[in-house]
Amino acid sequence: MAPSPFTKPPGPVALIVLDGVGLAPSSPYNAWAVAATPTLDALTAGELPTGVPTTAGAAVLTTTLAASGRAVGLREPGDAGNSEVGHVTLGAGRVLRQAAAAIDDGLAGGRFREGDVWRWLMEAVGEQQQGGAGGGEGGEGAPPAAEAGTAGPDDQDGTAGGDGEEGGQRPPATLHLLGLLSDGGVHAVMDHVWTLLDAAVADGVRRIRLHVLTDGRDVGERTALGFLDQLDAKLAAIRDGADGNVDVAVASGGGRMAVTMDRYGTDWGVVAAGWHAHVAGDTETVAAFPSAAAAVKAAYKDGLNDQHIPAFVVVDPDGRPVGRMADGDAVVLWNYRGDRAVEMARALDTPAGEEWPHFDRRHVPRVRFAGMTVYDEEEGVPDAALVSPVAVDQPVGEVVAAAGLTRLCVAESKKFGHLTYFFNGHRGTPFDPSVEEYVKVDSLPGRDEDHPAMATEAVVERVLDAVQGRDGRVPDLLCINFANGDMCGHTGVMAAAVAGMETLDAALARLLSAVVGAGGVAVVTADHGNVEQMAELDEDSGVVAGDTPGGWAPLTAHTTAAVPLWVVGAPVGGMAIDGGARWDAGTPGGDPTCDGPGIANVSAAVLHLLGLESPDEYLPSVLVEAKKEA
Numbered sequence: 001m002a003p004s005p006f007t008k009p010p011g012p013v014a015l016i017v018l019d020g021v022g023l024a025p026s027s028p029y030n031a032w033a034v035a036a037t038p039t040l041d042a043l044t045a046g047e048l049p050t051g052v053p054t055t056a057g058a059a060v061l062t063t064t065l066a067a068s069g070r071a072v073g074l075r076e077p078g079d080a081g082n083s084e085v086g087h088v089t090l091g092a093g094r095v096l097r098q099a100a101a102a103i104d105d106g107l108a109g110g111r112f113r114e115g116d117v118w119r120w121l122m123e124a125v126g127e128q129q130q131g132g133a134g135g136g137e138g139g140e141g142a143p144p145a146a147e148a149g150t151a152g153p154d155d156q157d158g159t160a161g162g163d164g165e166e167g168g169q170r171p172p173a174t175l176h177l178l179g180l181l182s183d184g185g186v187h188a189v190m191d192h193v194w195t196l197l198d199a200a201v202a203d204g205v206r207r208i209r210l211h212v213l214t215d216g217r218d219v220g221e222r223t224a225l226g227f228l229d230q231l232d233a234k235l236a237a238i239r240d241g242a243d244g245n246v247d248v249a250v251a252s253g254g255g256r257m258a259v260t261m262d263r264y265g266t267d268w269g270v271v272a273a274g275w276h277a278h279v280a281g282d283t284e285t286v287a288a289f290p291s292a293a294a295a296v297k298a299a300y301k302d303g304l305n306d307q308h309i310p311a312f313v314v315v316d317p318d319g320r321p322v323g324r325m326a327d328g329d330a331v332v333l334w335n336y337r338g339d340r341a342v343e344m345a346r347a348l349d350t351p352a353g354e355e356w357p358h359f360d361r362r363h364v365p366r367v368r369f370a371g372m373t374v375y376d377e378e379e380g381v382p383d384a385a386l387v388s389p390v391a392v393d394q395p396v397g398e399v400v401a402a403a404g405l406t407r408l409c410v411a412e413s414k415k416f417g418h419l420t421y422f423f424n425g426h427r428g429t430p431f432d433p434s435v436e437e438y439v440k441v442d443s444l445p446g447r448d449e450d451h452p453a454m455a456t457e458a459v460v461e462r463v464l465d466a467v468q469g470r471d472g473r474v475p476d477l478l479c480i481n482f483a484n485g486d487m488c489g490h491t492g493v494m495a496a497a498v499a500g501m502e503t504l505d506a507a508l509a510r511l512l513s514a515v516v517g518a519g520g521v522a523v524v525t526a527d528h529g530n531v532e533q534m535a536e537l538d539e540d541s542g543v544v545a546g547d548t549p550g551g552w553a554p555l556t557a558h559t560t561a562a563v564p565l566w567v568v569g570a571p572v573g574g575m576a577i578d579g580g581a582r583w584d585a586g587t588p589g590g591d592p593t594c595d596g597p598g599i600a601n602v603s604a605a606v607l608h609l610l611g612l613e614s615p616d617e618y619l620p621s622v623l624v625e626a627k628k629e630a
C-alpha cells in the first residue's frame with residue numbers, strides 16, 4: 001500500500017468527470033473553444049474561476065492526462081478512448097487489458113471453439129444437427145460450464161412458431177449473429193465477426209443469419225454502406241468456399257440509437273424495435289426491404305444518419321422475412337461492451353413465461369443464446385458467454401467503502417452506469433450501502449441535439465444539496481459525471497455541442513464554488529475526448545471538406561485527445577503535480593507511446609486526498625506533496 005502524503009480536507013473530495021471533453025487547439029470545429037466557457041478558461045490558465053471562494057488560499061493545479069490507446073488498455077495506440085474504458089481506468093487506478101483486447105485473446109487461435117459455450121451452441125446448429133431433420137429443438141441440456149466460467153442456460157421455453165418462412169418449409173437450424181457492424185472498437189469490431197463466421201462454417205453450420213446494427217457514432221456518421229460491403233464480400237467468400245452448402249444472409253437491422261442498443265433503461269422501446277426486427281422478423285410493424293443496403297439508402301433519403309436508421313427486416317422477393325429466429329436456433333451477440341448489450345441479452349435470456357415487464361415480446365423462440373462476454377457481471381447476464389470478462393479488484397469505490405468513508409455518486413440516466421458499474425470495476429450496486437448512495441437523475445427523452453443542456457441542472461442541484469449537508473452528513477467523496485460534452489459531441493451538431501459546453505461550464509462553476517467553499521477539493525478531469533473535435537480531420541491534410549455550413553464533415557465519434565486534470569481547493573497549497581508520473585510505470589521495458597501521466601494516475605490521488613492509502617496495484621499518484629522550500 002502507498003501511504004497518503006495528505007491530510008483529509010474538512011470538506012468533500014469531488015471527482016468530477018466531464019464526459020467527452022478533451023484538449024485540442026482552438027479551431028472553428030472545437031466546440032469547447034467556440035463556446036463561452038469562462039470557468040474552463042480560468043482553470044486552463046491555472047486560475048480560480050470567478051465566484052470560487054479564494055479564502056484559505058484556494059488554488060488550482062493543472063496538467064494533462066492520456067486517455068486513449070494503450071494508456072487505457074485498448075488494442076492499438078491510436079484507438080480513441082471511450083467512457084467504459086475511461087471510467088474503468090479512473091476507478092481501477094491501473095491500466096487493464098480492456099474488453100476488446102481481452103476478447104482478441106479469448107478468440108485467438110480458435111480457443112473459444114473448444115469451450116463449452118461454443119460447443120453447446122454448435123450442438124444445436126452445427127454439423128451433427130444439420131445431418132438430422134433440420135431445425136431440431138436444440139435439446140434440453142445446458143452447457144456444464146461456460147468458457148467464461150458461467151453456466152449456460154436451459155433452453156428457453158416458448159410456444160411453437162417463428163417458422164413458416166421460405167415457402168413454409170422449416171429451415172435448418174440457424175446460427176444468428178447479432179451486433180454492431182462497425183470497426184469503431186467501442187462496442188464491437190469486425191474481425192470478431194469474421195472469426196465467428198469462420199468458426200461456424202468450420203463447425204458445420206449450414207445456415208447463418210446476421211442482424212446488423214449500423215453505427216455512425218463511433219465511426220463516420222454515414223459509413224454503414226462501406227461496412228455492409230465488407231460484410232457482403234465476406235459472405236460471398238463463404239458461399240464460394242462452401243460450394244453453395246452454406247446459406248448465409250443478412251436478415252434484419254437498424255441504427256444503434258433506434259434499435260436494440262438502449263442503455264441504462266433509458267428507452268426499452270429501442271430494444272423492443274430490435275426484438276420485433278431480429279427475433280420476430282415482423283413485417284407488420286417493421287419496415288421490410290430487399291437488403292440491408294436498401295434500408296440504409298432509404299433512411300439517408302429521409303435525412304437520417306446511421307445511428308438513427310429505423311429497424312428493418314430483410315425479405316425475399318415474395319415479401320417473406322429471410323431470417324426469423326426459431327425454436328432450436330442459436331444466437332450470439334457479438335458486442336463486447338455491456339451497457340448497450342445487456343438489455344437485448346436479458347430479453348433473449350429470459351424464457352417465455354418468466355416475468356418480463358419491459359415490452360411485449362409476443363413470441364419467445366427456444367434458442368440457445370450466448371454473449372461475446374458477460375455484460376452484467378453481478379447478475380450474470382447472459383448465462384452463457386464466449387470469453388471471460390476482465391476482473392478488477394480493489395477499485396476506488398471499494399477502498400473508500402472499506403475505510404468507512406461515505407460516497408455519493410450522481411449522474412443522469414444516459415451515463416449512470418459509467419459512474420457506478422464501470423467506475424466500480426463492473427459492479428452496479430454499492431459495496432456497502434450504509435456508506436454509499438448512487439443517484440440516477442432522469443435524462444430527458446429524445447435526442448440530445450434538441451436539449452443540449454440535458455439533465456445537468458438536476459445533477460448539480462442534487463450534488464449541491466449534499467454539499468450543503470441537507471442529507472445530514474456531507475459525503476466524504478462525491479463522484480459526478482456531466483454528460484453534455486460527450487452526448488452533444490455525438491450528435492455531430494456544432495450548435496448543440498457549443499450549447500452543451502456552455503451548460504457544463506456554468507454547472508462546473510456552481511459545483512466548484514460549493515465544494516471549495518465547504519473546505520473541500522475538486523478533482524476535475526474527463527474520460528476521453530469528443531466535443532473538442534467536431535470535424536473529421538484527415539491526418540495528412542488537416543480538415544476534410546464536407547457539405548456542412550462550416551465546410552467540414554461532422555465527426556460524431558470520440559477522439560484520441562488527452563484530457564485535462566484540474567485539482568482545485570485550499571488543500572492544494574501543499575501539493576504538486578508529479579512531473580515524472582507515467583501511466584506505463586511498472587510496465588516491463590515501458591511503453592514507447594507513453595509520455596507522461598494518464599487517467600489511471602488519478603485514482604491514487606483521489607484516495608490520497610481522502611487520507612487513504614492506495615493499493616499496491618495502483619499506478620503512482622499524479623499528485624504529490626509539494627517540496628518544501630529549503
Ligand code: 3PG
Nearest residue numbers: 082083084186217218486
Ligand atoms: C455510445 O455508446 O454512446 C458510444 O459508442 C460511446 O460513448 P461513451 O463511451 O461515451 O458512452
Ligand code: CO
Nearest residue numbers: 020083486490
Ligand atoms: Co461517448
